[in-house]
Amino acid sequence: MSTQFDETLKNIGEFGPYQRRIYFLLCLLIIFIGLSDVVNVFLLYKPSHRCSSFNTTANISANLPNGTVSFEENKSACRRNLGPFNTSSGDDKHMTEFCTSWVYDKSVFVESIVTENNLVCESELVPTYVQMVIYAGSFCGSLLQGILADGIGRKKTICVSLVFLFGSGLASAWSPNYYVFTALRFIQGMSSRGVYIPSFVLGVEMVGPSKRQYAGFLLNYFYSGGIVILAGIGYGFRHWKYIQIASSAPLLPCLIYWWIIPESPRWLISRGRTTEANAVLMKIAESNNTESCVPLNEDNAVEERDDSRKTYLFKHLISSRSLFCHSLVIFFNVFVVYHCYFGFALNTENLSGNFHLNFLINGLVEFPANTLALVFSYRIGRKKLYISSMFLGGVMLLGSAVTTILAVKDFRNLTLAMAMLGKSGVTVGYCVIYLWAAEIFPTVFRNSGMGISLACGNIGYIVAPYMAQLATNPADTMSKGIPLIVFGTCSLGAALLTLLLPETNRQNLPEKVYDAEQISNHMEMEINVKET
Numbered sequence: 001m002s003t004q005f006d007e008t009l010k011n012i013g014e015f016g017p018y019q020r021r022i023y024f025l026l027c028l029l030i031i032f033i034g035l036s037d038v039v040n041v042f043l044l045y046k047p048s049h050r051c052s053s054f055n056t057t058a059n060i061s062a063n064l065p066n067g068t069v070s071f072e073e074n075k076s077a078c079r080r081n082l083g084p085f086n087t088s089s090g091d092d093k094h095m096t097e098f099c100t101s102w103v104y105d106k107s108v109f110v111e112s113i114v115t116e117n118n119l120v121c122e123s124e125l126v127p128t129y130v131q132m133v134i135y136a137g138s139f140c141g142s143l144l145q146g147i148l149a150d151g152i153g154r155k156k157t158i159c160v161s162l163v164f165l166f167g168s169g170l171a172s173a174w175s176p177n178y179y180v181f182t183a184l185r186f187i188q189g190m191s192s193r194g195v196y197i198p199s200f201v202l203g204v205e206m207v208g209p210s211k212r213q214y215a216g217f218l219l220n221y222f223y224s225g226g227i228v229i230l231a232g233i234g235y236g237f238r239h240w241k242y243i244q245i246a247s248s249a250p251l252l253p254c255l256i257y258w259w260i261i262p263e264s265p266r267w268l269i270s271r272g273r274t275t276e277a278n279a280v281l282m283k284i285a286e287s288n289n290t291e292s293c294v295p296l297n298e299d300n301a302v303e304e305r306d307d308s309r310k311t312y313l314f315k316h317l318i319s320s321r322s323l324f325c326h327s328l329v330i331f332f333n334v335f336v337v338y339h340c341y342f343g344f345a346l347n348t349e350n351l352s353g354n355f356h357l358n359f360l361i362n363g364l365v366e367f368p369a370n371t372l373a374l375v376f377s378y379r380i381g382r383k384k385l386y387i388s389s390m391f392l393g394g395v396m397l398l399g400s401a402v403t404t405i406l407a408v409k410d411f412r413n414l415t416l417a418m419a420m421l422g423k424s425g426v427t428v429g430y431c432v433i434y435l436w437a438a439e440i441f442p443t444v445f446r447n448s449g450m451g452i453s454l455a456c457g458n459i460g461y462i463v464a465p466y467m468a469q470l471a472t473n474p475a476d477t478m479s480k481g482i483p484l485i486v487f488g489t490c491s492l493g494a495a496l497l498t499l500l501l502p503e504t505n506r507q508n509l510p511e512k513v514y515d516a517e518q519i520s521n522h523m524e525m526e527i528n529v530k531e532t
Contacts, residue, residue: 013285014210018283018284018287019284022206023215023218028222029257030199032226034224036189036192039243040131042230042234043244044112045355046112047105048105050077051101052080052103080099098121099121101118102115108356110238112240114127128466130182131464131465136189137187137189139458140190141192142453145157145451153264154267158195158198159258160194161195162195162255164191164194168191169247170249174241193458197454199219200216200438201446203216203219205265209509214374216434216438221370227362228363230359231359231363235356235360266511323440323513323516331452331453334433334437334453334457334460336493337433338430339459339490340460341427343464343486343487365423369428370428372385377432382439382504386433386495388495389425390426390428390429390494393422394495396488397419397487398484400416405480434453436504437453439509440502440504440519442513443512444511470482
């Protein structure tokens with residue numbers, strides 16, 4: 001069925017006008033996923049602060065001298081001096097009490113969840129827990145939505161998730177406290193996976209083999225575009241409520257996608273719904289001005305449907321040694337890539353220099369990285385590109401960790417440059433691993449496999465805030481280097497493990513478990529030939 005379907009796409013158009021229109025609409029959704037994934041950097045920003053002159057329950061905000069307060073220079077960030085008193089030895093001592101109100105630096109943001117709820121000092125770990133719960137929503141969404149998309153279809157999962165993504169995102173801007181905010185963001189994180197996974201899979205499944213790499217990689221430009229747009233939103237609004245509204249409200253027109261985008265014909269075939277699949281293919285042929293669409297064979301569709309039912313319950317993945325091994329390697333690599341990618345984004349506020357400029361650069365460096373991934377994944381293959389980029393990224397991140405720990409002022413630009421180069425390497429890996437995984441998993445397990453992969457990535461999400469938390473003490477240069485050390489080491493380890501994965505460049509998408517095993521057998525044969 002894989003060969004028959006790919007041949008049909010070649011005849012009617014691998015990436016014709018109709019596919020391009022649908023693909024562009026899916027790309028627009030990815031912009032909002034980029035916004036949703038990293039907006040926490042703004043919403044939960046913790047500015048410099050000090051105790052207010054008088055303890056009250058009010059939240060006081062002001063522009064602090066020089067825009068910042070150093071923990072070394074200001075010892076009253078969490079305790080307030082009550083005044084001196086004489087001891088029996090004649091020394092003057094100062095009585096202190098814990099602060100209940102603070103003065104916050106407004107030079108970066110006027111208000112964030114942290115400043116609105118005074119989540120500092122004794123409550124400084126609360127933002128980390130909030131982010132953990134939000135990313136736990138992404139984790140649950142990756143598992144649930146992946147299974148849903150294989151069960152009820154790509155289109156239905158996307159459209160239902162869009163409703164929840166829009167509703168929870170807009171409602172969270174009016175959260176009365178951080179408990180409600182966390183709950184709504186949990187729903188938003190869960191529904192964002194229901195948009196992202198099926199959109200990616202649908203975009204890849206609608207095109208032919210020779211155009212598949214472009215479909216896989218161009219989505220990443222729109223994700224990076226979402227980050228750059230978010231940098232502008234954060235710089236322009238400076239208040240968490242307005243930032244949240246601006247990143248969610250534009251989703252409203254996307255609710256009409258139910259009447260615009262088609263169901264994946266590959267998925268329809270895997271469910272034995274050949275008539276509906278042929279209708280989609282005929283529509284593609286008509287829009288592309290081609291008349292060579294040969295209806296797919298019903299007998300092959302029945303065989304495909306039977307195979308999909310057997311693999312739907314995860315049974316054949318476990319029984320296939322090669323596919324199971326490849327899946328474990330993919331799951332670990334997606335965990336590492338997501339942990340490093342989002343951990344670095346959360347660590348942006350700990351880098352030297354202007355916060356908004358650093359965040360913008362963090363988004364802009366992804367465009368050349370995406371271009372490298374797009375060009376070289378086809379020329380040298382997924383495997384060589386991924387290993388080399390993750391290795392280079394790991395070395396650069398470890399190098400930036402060394403200069404961070406040395407804390408030499410002359411190294412600040414060098415540290416930032418190496419950190420951004422390391423981020424670029426991880427971004428290339430981020431682009432490649434998702435397409436690579438989609439080409440290794442068979443159609444009957446692809447969306448579920450991608451869902452589990454993304455769930456593993458979201459575990460990396462959950463761990464990332466704790467890594468960033470380690471670097472929040474400016475007095476300890478060693479702690480500021482720990483996140484970079486972890487990111488670099490993980491990148492190197494992930495690169496080595498992918499030596500076990502097969503190259504999928506210029507190959508048809510596997511439809512059944514048997515097809516996926518044949519790709520692995522082809523790799524083993526090549527290794528044996530080289531050894532002899």
